[in-house]
Amino acid sequence: MGIKKSVFGVLPFLGILFCPLHAEESWTFAILGDTQWASEVCTPIEGTSDTLCLSGDSLSGYRNPNSVAVDFIHQIQERLILNHKPKFLVLLGDFGDDVDVKSVQTRVTWAQELYDAQIGVFPVRGNHDEGPFVAKEFLRVFPQTRTGEMNQTPTDAFLWTDSAQIHPRLIPGSTSFKIGSHFSSPSCAVGRSYAFQESGATFIFLDPYMDSRAASCPVADQISWVDSVLKAKGGANVPAFVFGHKPLIGACHEDNLFGDNPSVDSLNTTRFMKTLVDHGVRLYIAGHEHLLQHSIIEEPGDGGLQLQQAIFSGASWKFYPSLIPTIDEKFNVPAFGKTREVALGQELGYVGYQIVQVEGERVEITSWGAPTGVMIGELIEAPNLKEQWSVRRVWGWSSRGKQTLLAPNASLTSLSDSFLGTSVRVLSGIWKTSKKDFSRRAFSALASTDWRIFSGLKSAAWTLWGLEKENGSLETPSFALAMSFNAEGLTSESIGELCLMRQEANNYWGCAGKDNLLRRPWQETDPVGTQGLDLEKNEAWAVVDQGGTYAVGVQGTLKNATRNKKQMHSYKKEKRRFFDLLGRQSK
Template identity: 30%
Template sequence: MSQNDDKNDGLEPGATKGIDRREFIKRTAAGAGAVAVGMVMGGCGTSSSAATTSSIAAVVPSKTAWKFAVMNDTQWTQTDDGYNPNGTPVDIIAKLNQEFINKGVKFVVQTGDLTEKASSTGTTTATKTVNGTTTTYTYSNTAAEDMRAVFAQTLYNAGIGFFPLRGNHDSATTTATEFQRAFPQTQNGQMNTTPADVLSLTNPDADLQPSPAKSGSAFTLGSNFSSPSTDVNNLKGLSYSFDYNNVRFVLLDQFNPSNNLNADGTAYALGTTIAAQQSWIDTTLAGKPTGGHAFVFSHKGMITQDHTDVLFGNDPSAASSPGLDTFITSLKNNNVGYHFCGHDHMYDRSLVATSDGTTAKVMQIVGASNSSKFYYPANPSNDVTYSGGKRQTLAKQELNTIGYCLVTVDGSHVTVDYYSAPAYPSPVNGGVIATVPTLTFTKRETFGYSLNGTQFVVAAGSAYTTVQNTSTAGSGTVAKVLAGSNGYTVTDPSGRFFSATVNTGWYAANATASDILLLRGMSASLGSTQTDIFALSLTYDKTKVTDAQIQAGSFAMATPDDNGNWTNAANSSTGGTKKFVLGPWKSSYTLGTYGVDTASGTVWAVVNYNGYFAAVAGV
């Protein structure tokens, strides 16, 4: 694998085979979050030896791009099988840690529920069964929280940071105090400083799942740390924000602090604590790095598929969640890219709107389960039941998997790769696993946005021709989708269709005859980069190409190949027949056809994937 392969992991287009029928069945339940079974046809794939590539490097993403990961609920509710002590799924955590190390992330954010029993103030008696022998042991709620801290050590040893949140399973006042002590980085960014008594915590599974030993020195990640309250007995280090490079991270804790008070000094109440933090949220988001991004994290979501309890109340209705509209509007006005959350133990991505359905919308990403339990969407949906179906636009969903999100930040561009592995819970509509299966993580979807681009929401069955955008990166290149429709007709368990959230972004021209378009969001089936067939055009600078190159068909719309060099865009489609046309695009042209229209000054191609596109000579 070349350096460029690693650098572009998760960002480059390419032909991907559909999954087999066996995995299709395992990953879905009664058709929910279904993955269409695809077929790869011969034609113009990237492996063709006849493909002509340019030696011009496609320098996207840039060398300054960096990554962080998002994981979710880590709870073990089953009998301890010798690998998952103190109600903590260490077997899953260990495998995810290795994923994060392999992917080269700078740090990991966890969206709450660090363990199962940290909300209890009593002592928990656990049953452990290994090789037919059953024993019991006891542990406290703080020991449960500490066990999660112990197994974050693997990340610190690799120079990777960990920024956690509490969830409803970490909600006790004593857990608040222990969280602040066991994870001091939430107050100052100091990693690898876990208290010695936490690291020496008794591990009842040490024979099969030994605790990691500490190595290396302390290191700092992030800057400009703040909290809604500087009182260590209140929200300091529970709700907190920090900056890393050009991103502001805001992590929101809605659970009981040790002094039972909201940030404004009023008596603590689960449904009002975020509203009491709103002024801090507004100020913090408004102060994000100039020209940078902002991401918000919480445990509970704004509106989710299984749970009715949300970030602002017992259900997502306007009457039961006062403050939710203000919160969504604040995120929208401050250009928050994504709101990440957990709690629902399924992967679900959707646009969530204010109660009128129109004032403001924010992309919410509910993370897949990292625990022994899995949930299932309600029918009718919670959006229909509590909000008349006005607040939520579904984008993607996957059930019964263990997964995580890998987020790449490249200047003004953000790309999210969602990875998952089948978990096989029983029953499939809201079940559990007794042991952790072999986890083989595969990329399930790639999406993203750019500060210099535009988002287009295309409903199922609707045309992609609304996707038209002009570059502000330098050359004023115009991109247009000339034909193609959203053919993804899968529905969720409540019968709702999914919309495509198509995003454009731009890089300045770099030895190309146009600015570089980054196009994302049109892939249909989870697990495949293949999209519906569509025609795309880009305007080009006529001074950057010769008539001879145009006549020879060596000037065309191009995309990066597996080695990071520009290649004809037709080479990277799945199937089709490669054919050059000198002239304008016509609706009769099939997959693989590409051309140059000198009259309009455009290159065009009929393709079935997303990624980077530019007009390039010599391909």
């Protein structure tokens, strides 16, 4: 099973295994899905059989040349450079809508904004980047897929100017830099499918499309290479990320990573999933569907293998819904007598990107999104999203915690756990949300947890992800939470200052409850906000309706916390500059 409790979660007495908890450094990378724009927009001429077709670029104010969503790309990359500062950006394919060399050149031209900020780019092709000419140009303009060397775009590949004189920089930067090591590729897709290691994590990109000789390399022929890469990553708890353009089971497209629909090639689908699960890979990441969707995928057979799948929205001009009946129901039920997908979350009509924070064995994914005003359909112009961005979902996993799949109305008490002398008990609560996906499926929840140590606390810190009832909200079903604390050296007066705390911004820890602290055990009738101390059990408790990170201590800012939150990737300290679409420097 891919969704299971880590061995570390059931061996809390092996404290020596967790020494690195204090010193792990965190770093981030970003993910962006499809970036297509309409090449042309055609409308029927009333009263005639004729059609009027206009350039999609011209209709959008000449801001999206060569079928590439440059306007959205620019807005997102501005946020990456000024707000998030990731080490690199992963592109999930479909750089433009036209299967054309100019689309690839336009996309790499706009990568220059990132290169100039010392942010790398690692791309994988999609079905709109198919064909031998595009394959040849892809390898020429993205040499980093073989070496990790960034900012090596050939001079003749830059498409700085279109009919409106739009370009991100008047003069491109020239300093190269390198990200990654241990690069490899399968022999049938050198530089198109590739893998590398960076900062203790492994990254794999899968490309089944044509090479420069019009020969393809199906993913089925790459599984042995994937297995060899994952064997070398240093253990099941070392994070690994696997990317491809097409999902295992789509939302609105029948085709998938292995063929025309998710029921074909069940043997290699199972081989692929087993390879990932056996090596501790938690998640397969794809684009292609123009929406945000998180789910659990089960293998075609009866072996019980499960793997998370994330379909990430990008910055395209078109927005799709999931289908009714679902792709899963249409093909997998007739073929295998069962559905193979469990819905965890979905969002339509948003442009979005992902920020992935890696901290040792802990991974946290934050989905940022902005509404476009079109839930299903197509845009003519790219709206200004500057004031529209918000966090839509935050979720993650860690080998120190566990993952629990909760069906609707399942009890939350199964989330109880212990670690290095601290026990956490979920005393009440059920998973329930009124939200459903567009295909009318009820959402299950994948509750994931982590444990960490902070100096200045009276317990280990416990993180809970995955119980939010809807996108863009922190609210979870209400539940009573109790955590044990170490009372050694505490007086009756100092114990009275303790509470169950939740970590907030800037390392501030506030009491999780809102009411006065009670000195008694939790009672079933206690409403949200009630909090107290059970001194017989040495537990602090509260009734809460949010996930996040909890611990026992005295509320306030932990000034001497020893967990190192410093980014591994360094940046220049001078004021950051950014240029708008017309090459003008932002203030």
